[in-house]
């Protein structure tokens with residue numbers, strides 16, 4: 606895709622130019638994507654009844670736990686006891702309880718997918734809301750009874766920060782899983798105050814992993830192998846990707862069955878879209894024939910700007926029902942929450958940011974057929 610220039614002037618001429626360029630950008634992205642659909646192989650990922658076909662073998666988890674592994678709650682197998690429970694009185698647990706009271710007063714449980722759904726949350730454009738989306742979607746799903754694992758695959762460690770999970774150098778982390786083949790169960794930790802939610806943190810060590818991986822055997826599929834070894838009981842795995850298309854993101858795309866792309870409602874956010882889609886196609890063609898872009902989420906929507914509407918309309922026009930109906934508004938509360946090691950759902954459950962992420966998560970969980978061709 607050609608790098609577009611910003612409109613040189615304000616006013617209707619500039620708006621027309623912006624609209625034209627948005628259309629061009631999305632057209633270029635989409636034409637690449639659709640030209641590759643004939644390469645797809647295998648059965649559909651999401652079944653007609655909305656359930657999800659197994660991304661990995663789901664044999665019962667019987668392997669003995671490695672030393673240091675987190676012991677998952679016994680009721681992970683129980684279909685009945687899936688309500689959230691708050692066993693401690695830590696401030697963050699109190700916040701989580703308050704969040705559930707506000708956001709889920711009737712104690713509803715979201716439908717559990719028949720098979721685990723693994724998402725790579727990707728967009729090589731920086732700052733478009735990947736981490737914010739990963740964290741808040743994960744918390745929303747977990748507060749509604751689903752078992753969720755967040756894998757922080759970004760050396761910045763922002764998802765770990767947002768979930769308040771320790772991630773100082775030396776902590777068992779995604780680096781150890783990828784580079785040293787540590788058992789992933791040794792690296793995952795429960796997120797305090799949010800039952801059902803676990804995280805594999807990222808430490809700064811991960812910054813070197815891109816280079817270290819280059820010479821390694823099966824360098825693209827190491828995360829997939831680790832996720833395949835996870836207990837069945839996880840319903841959702843959300844992988845927060847770094848803002849690049851290097852080996853870390855490739856590992857996420859090989860491990861995932863679904864790609865979720867947060868798109869910021871701003872002109873430049875569309876710039877890298879074609880390249881991202883092209884990379885998804887390459888991974889699908891060569892490394893993971895099941896991979897699909899199923900979910901696009903419009904983020905940081907500012908209703909006061911015409912551009913936000915234009916971007917949203919163009920993206921919807923081209924990607925159809927892959928785009929969630931729910932749009933995440935630009936909101937100060939969303940951006941404040943990570944500073945307190947919280948999601949916006951626990952930080953300010955009544956805020957528009959919280960209710961929007963909850964609605965987006967529900968859409969994703971309930972309409973799992975979205976994005977199916």
Ligand SMILES: Nc1ncnc2c1ncn2[C@@H]1O[C@H](COP(=O)(O)OP(=O)(O)OP(=O)(O)O)[C@@H](O)[C@H]1O
Nearest residue numbers: 731732733734735736737848905934935936939940
């Ligand atoms: N809906 C929102 N309203 C206001 N601020 C937001 C919203 N979503 C995200 N932000 C803020 O925008 C910044 C970028 O968000 P985020 O870190 O989620 O993006 P990212 O795509 O993960 O970035 P990176 O590419 O660096 O990993 C953060 O400061 C975040 O708090």
Ligand SMILES: [Mg+2]
Nearest residue numbers: 735736759763
């Ligand atoms: Mg991020």
